Each structure stands twice: as structure tokens, then as C-alpha cells.
Amino acid sequence: MITVTNNQVAPSIEVSNVTKKYGNVVALKNLSFRLEPGERCALLGPNGAGKSTTLKILVGLLTPDLGEAKIGNMEPTSEEARRIIGYLPEDASPYRTLSVRENLEYIGALRGIEDVALKTDKLIDMLKLREYEKAKVGRLSRGNLQKLALALSIIHDPPVIFLDEPLNYLDIPTQENVISYLNGLNSTQLVSTHIMGVAGRLADKVIMISHGAVMWSGTLMDLKKLGHEDEPIESVVARMLVNVG
Numbered sequence: 001m002i003t004v005t006n007n008q009v010a011p012s013i014e015v016s017n018v019t020k021k022y023g024n025v026v027a028l029k030n031l032s033f034r035l036e037p038g039e040r041c042a043l044l045g046p047n048g049a050g051k052s053t054t055l056k057i058l059v060g061l062l063t064p065d066l067g068e069a070k071i072g073n074m075e076p077t078s079e080e081a082r083r084i085i086g087y088l089p090e091d092a093s094p095y096r097t098l099s100v101r102e103n104l105e106y107i108g109a110l111r112g113i114e115d116v117a118l119k120t121d122k123l124i125d126m127l128k129l130r131e132y133e134k135a136k137v138g139r140l141s142r143g144n145l146q147k148l149a150l151a152l153s154i155i156h157d158p159p160v161i162f163l164d165e166p167l168n169y170l171d172i173p174t175q176e177n178v179i180s181y182l183n184g185l186n187s188t189q190l191v192s193t194h195i196m197g198v199a200g201r202l203a204d205k206v207i208m209i210s211h212g213a214v215m216w217s218g219t220l221m222d223l224k225k226l227g228h229e230d231e232p233i234e235s236v237v238a239r240m241l242v243n244v245g
């Protein structure tokens with residue numbers, strides 16, 4: 001396992017009674033949950049459940065219509081919160097006219113990282129991007145673009161990490177590296193995913209949302225106990241999600 005340390009304390013994450021509408025569409029309906037400092041949690045739910053909206057509120061890109069989100073005791077929109085947050089959006093777009101390495105060094109410099117070149121090399125190797133470090137982003141394959149976007153989101157070893165479908169498009173060896181890397185970080189993590197096998201290895205806890213509200217939360221062990229003996233976890237989750245419509 002690759003172990004990375006930062007010297008900042010991982011904060012709690014709290015969403016309290018958040019409602020968010022897009023016009024007439026109610027995306028989040030009185031949503032509440034909490035992650036303790038250093039807790040790693042998978043955010044599950046069917047398409048349109050409100051996962052990406054939740055993450056956007058937590059990183060300060062959207063503001064709730066009602067209720068509030070907090071990173072420790074900070075507002076997500078505050079400068080201090082932005083400094084300690086790492087966020088991978090679902091449609092991340094690195095600078096297309098810069099190379100992979102240039103993107104990492106540029107964002108790393110903006111984030112105030114001391115040894116940008118060293119950190120860049122570490123991430124390039126972890127994500128198997130060495131072959132493409134000089135390639136312009138506009139020419140990358142979808143998976144390699146995702147690897148770069150992920151690297152950019154965590155280059156500053158943030159104590160709080162929000163990742164929206166981080167392993168989408170990644171080949172299996174890279175998925176393994178990313179899982180080990182994330183497991184070795186000292187941070188509070190909320191990761192949305194549709195891949196249960198990944199959820200189980202990335203997180204200690206699951207928050208399942210549907211129609212913008214929490215429908216279930218607990219540990220993965222609790223989730224497994226809801227199924228029949230030897231029932232795959234995918235099947236348990238599918239049944240739960242179908243039952244709520």
C-alpha cells in the first residue's frame with residue numbers, strides 16, 4: 001500500500017436538512033447525513049438520485065435552498081474550505097491544450113505544493129500515465145483523461161475528498177492502484193459510485209440515497225446482512241433500489 005500523509009486534520013462532513021431544486025425539479029429533499037473525521041463513505045443511488053448535486057453542494061458549487069452543509073465548522077463556499085477540499089466532478093475538464101504533466105504542475109503550483117515535480121511524478125506513476133506525460137490532453141483516451149482528472153483533484157493531499165464516480169473508465173490495474181492510494185490517505189472521503197465491488201473496498205460505510213433523500217445508511221457488513229446467504233451485494237442493493245421505485 002502507498003501511504004501518504006498530510007499534516008492537516010481530517011474534518012467531519014455534515015449535510016443537514018438540505019433541499020435543492022432546479023426549477024421545478026426537486027433534486028434533494030430534506031437530506032441529512034454526517035461523516036466523522038477520517039471516515040470513508042460510499043454514496044450510492046440510482047441515476048438521478050441526487051448524488052452529484054449533493055457533492056456540488058458540499059464543495060460550494062451550489063448552495064442549498066434550505067438547510068446547510070458544513071466541512072468541519074466551515075462553510076463549503078469559504079476560502080478555507082476550498083483550500084482543504086479535493087473534488088473530482090463527473091465531467092472534469094483538464095486544460096486541453098496543456099500536456100498531462102503541464103496540467104499537474106500548473107494545478108500543483110496553484111495549490112501551493114512545495115515539490116510539484118516530485119508529486120507530479122508520483123501521481124503519474126500511480127496512475128500509469130508515464131507514457132502520456134507529454135501528450136496534450138485533447139488527444140487522451142477517455143480513461144487516461146479520467147486518470148488525469150483524478151490526479152488533479154488530489155494532488156494537494158486534501159484532508160477532505162469528494163469524488164464523483166472516480167473509477168469510471170479506468171482499467172483494472174489502475175483501479176487497484178487508486179483504491180490503494182485512497183486507502184492510504186489521511187482524509188475524510190465521500191465517493192459516489194455505481195460499482196459495489198469498489199464501494200466495498202473504498203469505504204467503511206454506505207449512504208444510499210433515492211429521490212434526494214437518504215433511504216438507508218450503515219456499514220457494508222450491515223448491508224450484506226440484508227441479503228440471503230451468499231447473495232452478491234450487487235443483488236441486495238439492486239433489490240433495495242427497485243423496492244423504492
Ligand SMILES: Nc1ncnc2c1ncn2[C@@H]1O[C@H](COP(=O)(O)OP(=O)(O)OP(=O)(O)O)[C@@H](O)[C@H]1O
Binds near residue numbers: 048052090
Ligand atoms: N442542471 C440541472 N438542471 C435541471 N435539473 C437537474 C440539473 N442537474 C441535475 N438535475 C436533476 O436533479 C436530479 C438529481 O440529479 P443528480 O445529477 O444529482 O443525480 P445523480 O444521482 O448524480 O445521477 P447519476 O447517477 O445519473 O449521475 C435529477 O432529477 C436531475 O435530472
Ligand SMILES: [Mg+2]
Binds near residue numbers: 051090164
Ligand atoms: Mg451524478
